[in-house]
Amino acid sequence: MGGWMGKVLDINLSTGSVATRPLDMEMAHTFVGGRGLGARLLWDEVGPGVDPLAPENVLIFTAGPLTATGYQTSNRFSVSTKSPLTGTVLDANSGGYWGMQMKKAGYDVVIVRGKAESPVYVEIKPDGAIVHPAQHLWGQLVSATSRALGQDKNRRNVLCIGPAGENLSRIAAIMNDGERALARGGPGAVMGSKNLKAMVVEGNSKPEIVDKERYKFLLYETRKLLRASPLTSQALPEFGSVVMMNVVNNIGALPTRNHRQTQFEGAEAISGEALAEKYLVKSAACWACPIGCTRVTRTDKVEGEGPEFETTWAFGAQCGVDDLAAIIEANHLCNELGLDTISAGSTIACAMELAELGLLDSDLRFGRADLLAGTVEAMARRRDLGAELADGSRRLAEKYGRPDLSMSVKGMEMPAYDPRGMQGQGLLFATSNRGGCHMRGNMLGLEVLGLPKLIDRFQVQGKSSYVILHQNASASIDTLVVCKFANMGVADEYFARVLSAVTGVSYPAGELVKVGERVWNLERMYNLREGFTRADDTLPPRLLNEPAPAGPSKGWVCQLEPMLQEYYRARGWDGNGVPRPKKLAELGLTDLAEAIR
Amino acid sequence: MIDERIYQQFVEIGRDLYEQNMVSSHGGNLSMRLGDRVVIKRRGAQLGRLKPHDLIETGLDKNDSGVTLASTELLAHRTIYLQTPALAICHCHPRTAIAFSLSRDEIIPIDNEASYLLKKVPVIWEEFASGTPEMANNLAKALQTYKIVMLRGHGSFAIGQTLDEAFFWSSTLEEACQIMVIAKTINEPFIEYRAMSDAYAKW
Numbered sequence: 001m002g003g004w005m006g007k008v009l010d011i012n013l014s015t016g017s018v019a020t021r022p023l024d025m026e027m028a029h030t031f032v033g034g035r036g037l038g039a040r041l042l043w044d045e046v047g048p049g050v051d052p053l054a055p056e057n058v059l060i061f062t063a064g065p066l067t068a069t070g071y072q073t074s075n076r077f078s079v080s081t082k083s084p085l086t087g088t089v090l091d092a093n094s095g096g097y098w099g100m101q102m103k104k105a106g107y108d109v110v111i112v113r114g115k116a117e118s119p120v121y122v123e124i125k126p127d128g129a130i131v132h133p134a135q136h137l138w139g140q141l142v143s144a145t146s147r148a149l150g151q152d153k154n155r156r157n158v159l160c161i162g163p164a165g166e167n168l169s170r171i172a173a174i175m176n177d178g179e180r181a182l183a184r185g186g187p188g189a190v191m192g193s194k195n196l197k198a199m200v201v202e203g204n205s206k207p208e209i210v211d212k213e214r215y216k217f218l219l220y221e222t223r224k225l226l227r228a229s230p231l232t233s234q235a236l237p238e239f240g241s242v243v244m245m246n247v248v249n250n251i252g253a254l255p256t257r258n259h260r261q262t263q264f265e266g267a268e269a270i271s272g273e274a275l276a277e278k279y280l281v282k283s284a285a286c287w288a289c290p291i292g293c294t295r296v297t298r299t300d301k302v303e304g305e306g307p308e309f310e311t312t313w314a315f316g317a318q319c320g321v322d323d324l325a326a327i328i329e330a331n332h333l334c335n336e337l338g339l340d341t342i343s344a345g346s347t348i349a350c351a352m353e354l355a356e357l358g359l360l361d362s363d364l365r366f367g368r369a370d371l372l373a374g375t376v377e378a379m380a381r382r383r384d385l386g387a388e389l390a391d392g393s394r395r396l397a398e399k400y401g402r403p404d405l406s407m408s409v410k411g412m413e414m415p416a417y418d419p420r421g422m423q424g425q426g427l428l429f430a431t432s433n434r435g436g437c438h439m440r441g442n443m444l445g446l447e448v449l450g451l452p453k454l455i456d457r458f459q460v461q462g463k464s465s466y467v468i469l470h471q472n473a474s475a476s477i478d479t480l481v482v483c484k485f486a487n488m489g490v491a492d493e494y495f496a497r498v499l500s501a502v503t504g505v506s507y508p509a510g511e512l513v514k515v516g517e518r519v520w521n522l523e524r525m526y527n528l529r530e531g532f533t534r535a536d537d538t539l540p541p542r543l544l545n546e547p548a549p550a551g552p553s554k555g556w557v558c559q560l561e562p563m564l565q566e567y568y569r570a571r572g573w574d575g576n577g578v579p580r581p582k583k584l585a586e587l588g589l590t591d592l593a594e595a596i597r
Numbered sequence: 598m599i600d601e602r603i604y605q606q607f608v609e610i611g612r613d614l615y616e617q618n619m620v621s622s623h624g625g626n627l628s629m630r631l632g633d634r635v636v637i638k639r640r641g642a643q644l645g646r647l648k649p650h651d652l653i654e655t656g657l658d659k660n661d662s663g664v665t666l667a668s669t670e671l672l673a674h675r676t677i678y679l680q681t682p683a684l685a686i687c688h689c690h691p692r693t694a695i696a697f698s699l700s701r702d703e704i705i706p707i708d709n710e711a712s713y714l715l716k717k718v719p720v721i722w723e724e725f726a727s728g729t730p731e732m733a734n735n736l737a738k739a740l741q742t743y744k745i746v747m748l749r750g751h752g753s754f755a756i757g758q759t760l761d762e763a764f765f766w767s768s769t770l771e772e773a774c775q776i777m778v779i780a781k782t783i784n785e786p787f788i789e790y791r792a793m794s795d796a797y798a799k800w
Binding site: 213214216217220221224446452453455456459460461462464465466469472473492493497508509510511513566567569570 | 599600602603629630631632633634657680681682684713740741742744757758759761762765792793796799800
C-alpha cells in the first residue's frame with residue numbers, strides 16, 4: 001500500500017478510550033484523503049441537529065496520501081467538523097509540520113469525539129495515544145503552550161488552541177507549530193468545547209512510495225516548474241502572499257472599509273513591497289516546501305510569522321487602516337490568542353461601520369489603527385465589546401439590526417477580493433460550501449493573474465464553467481494534501497501523476513478532478529441535510545446593489561443571478577441547487593440522496 | 598446570444614490557426630463549454646473568416662435545433678466535455694504532426710519547450726473518422742490523461758480552460774514536429790540535454 005498508512009486513531013474524551021482501526025481502503029480510494037476523507041467521515045459521524053459545540057460533534061484530522069512523502073509542499077493536513085460559525089460542513093487545512101508528523105506516527109485519520117470533564121491534552125505516538133491533564137495550560141497563549149509541550153521543529157509537534165478557543169469564540173482557530181493556523185469557520189471553538197487544549201504528535205515512519213522511479217522524475221519536474229514560475233520562484237519567496245495587495249488594488253477589486261469601496265488609497269503602504277522593506281526579518285518555509293512564502297516580521301513590539309495577504313487586507317483596507325505595524329501586531333495577537341485573522345479583521349470593520357452609523361456605542365472608526373490590538377484581545381477574551389464581536393460579523397450585525405452590513409456568505413467573512421471587480425469570484429463565494437472563502441477555489445488565477453490564461457473578469461456568460469472547474473480542482477488538491485501555491489507553478493495533471501506514482505492506483509488527471517467534484521457534491525449534500533437552501537447561495541446586498549463607486553470596476557455590481565442559474569444547470573443540480581439523482585449516481589453518491597428526501 | 602467577448606476569442610484563434618497553416622480553408626474546429634451549453638463552429642464555416650452566425654450554441658448533453666447547424670465533430674466535442682475537465686477544445690490539422698502520426702504511436706518532442714510542456718503526445722486510431730461514438734470515446738479517454746492527442750492521419754485534439762490554452766498546446770506540438778524534421782535533415786548526432794528524458798515515454 002503506497003501513500004496511505006492504513007490506520008485510523010479514534011479518541012473519545014468522554015470515556016478516555018483510545019482505539020485504532022484499519023482505514024477503509026475503498027473509501028480512501030474514492031475520497032483520497034484530507035478534506036475528501038474528512039467530509040465522508042463527517043457525513044456518517046455528525047448528523048443534522050447536532051450543535052457544533054456539543055460533545056456529539058467530532059474533530060476529524062486527516063492527512064492525504066501525499067502528506068509526508070517529501071513531494072514539494074506535502075506538509076499539509078486538514079480538520080473536518082461541523083462549523084460553529086456557519087453550521088455548514090467545515091474543513092480547514094494548514095501547513096507547517098504537524099500534519100507530516102501525524103502521518104509519520106502512522107495515522108491517516110485521527111478522530112476526537114466527546115468532551116473531557118476538565119482540560120486535557122492528547123499525546124499521539126505510533127503505538128497509540130495518551131490523554132493527559134492540561135489544567136496548567138488552560139488560559140495560556142499559543143506560543144507558551146507550544147513551548148511547554150515541547151514543540152521541536154520536525155521531531156515533536158504541537159497543535160493547540162489559545163484563549164479564543166477556550167472561550168468558544170466562533171471564529172477561533174486551531175494553531176499548529178506555533179504560528180500556523182487551521183483558521184476558518186471556528187474549529188478552535190469545537191476544540192475548546194471538548195476541553196481539549198492541545199494535541200502533541202511524534203512519529204518515526206514514512207509512507208511507502210510504489211513507483212519510486214516515476215516519483216523521482218516527478219519530483220525533478222516539479223522542482224523545475226516551481227523554479228521557472230515567477231510567482232513561485234520570485235514573487236512569493238520575496239514578498240510572501242502580500243504581494244497580491246497592489247495587484248488586486250490596481251484592478252479595483254480590493255474591498256475597502258467594509259466593502260464600501262473597491263480600491264484603497266493606502267494599499268501601497270500595506271503592500272508586500274512595504275512589508276519587505278520595513279519589517280521583514282527573513283522568510284521561512286513549511287516542511288518540504290521550496291517556495292518559502294512565510295514572512296517573519298518584527299516591529300517595535302512583536303516578532304513572529306506573518307501577516308499573509310488576507311490578514312493584511314482584513315486589518316488594513318477592510319478597516320481603512322494603512323499602518324502596517326499595527327496590522328502586524330494585530331496578526332501576532334491573533335496567532336497568540338488563536339483567532340482567524342480574516343474573520344477578526346472583517347468583524348472589526350463591520351463594527352466600525354455600525355459605530356460610524358451611530359448604531360454601536362464605540363470609539364471604533366475606519367482608520368483607527370490604535371484600536372486594533374485592544375479589540376482583538378477583547379474578542380478572544382470575550383471582554384467588553386469584544387464579547388459581541390467574538391462570534392463574527394453576522395451575529396454582531398444582526399444584533400444591531402443591520403445584517404446587511406456583515407460582509408459574509410453563510411456567516412463566514414469573505415476575504416480580499418471584491419466580486420464587483422471579479423464576477424466569477426462572486427459566484428465562487430456565493431456557492432462555497434463553507435461560506436465566503438477563497439480556498440474553495442479562487443478566480444484570482446484566471447480573472448487577474450492569467451493562470452493558465454487570462455479571461456475577462458467582467459464576463460458573466462460561461463463564468464460558471466470556470467468556477468466549477470476551479471472548485472472541483474481545489475477540492476481535489478485538498479484531498480492530497482498539497483499547497484495551493486504549488487498549483488500556481490504546477491498544473492493539476494502533475495498532482496494526478498504523483499498521486500498515481502505514490503499510491504500505485506491509477507488516477508488520470510481527469511479522474512482526480514472528478515474526485516474533487518465528488519467531494520464538492522458530498523459537501524453540498526451535507527449542507528442540504530442541515531437545512532441550507534438556494535437562498536443561502538448569495539452575497540451581501542451591498543455587492544449586488546451598490547455599484548463600485550470609483551476605480552477600474554466603477555459602476556459594476558456582481559451579476560450573481562444569471563451566473564447562479566447557469567451554475568446549477570452546469571453542476572447537474574435542479575433549480576433549487578439540489579444535485580439530481582443522475583449526478584449523484586455518476587459520482588457514486590447515490591446513497592446520500594435518501595437523507596434529504 | 599453569444600457574448601461579444603466570447604465571439605472575439607473564436608475569431609482571433611480561428612484566424613491564427615488558418616494563418617499558421619494549422620488548418621485548410623474549411624478544416625478544423627473550435628468549441629467552448631459555457632455552463633451546460635456548448636458553442637462550436639458552424640458546419641462548413643471557415644475558421645480563418647468567422648462571422649457571428651458561424652458560431653452555433655447547443656446543449657452539452659441535450660439536443661436542440663442548434664445541432665442542425667453544428668460541426669460534424671459535435672459528438673466528439675460533447676463527449677470530451679462530459680468525460681474530462683475541458684472548457685475549450687482546439688481541433689486542427691497540423692501538417693508536420695500529421696505526417697509523424699502516420700508512422701508513430703506516440704510523438705516525443707526533442708525541443709525544450711515541448712519537452713517541458715507536453716512530454717509525450719499519444720497517437721490514437723479508429724477505422725472510422727472522428728464523428729463516430731467509438732472515436733469520441735477513445736479521444737475523451739486519452740484526454741483524461743493528456744492535454745493533446747493526435748488522431749492518426751487526421752489531426753490533433755487539444756483541451757484547455759480557454760481556447761487560447763488549447764491553441765497553445767496545438768501550436769507547441771506542430772512546432773516540435775517541425776524542429777524534429779529539421780533536426781533529421783541536418784542529420785547529425787543528437788546531444789541529449791534534458792535530464793531524465795527517458796521518463797518521457799512513460800508520461
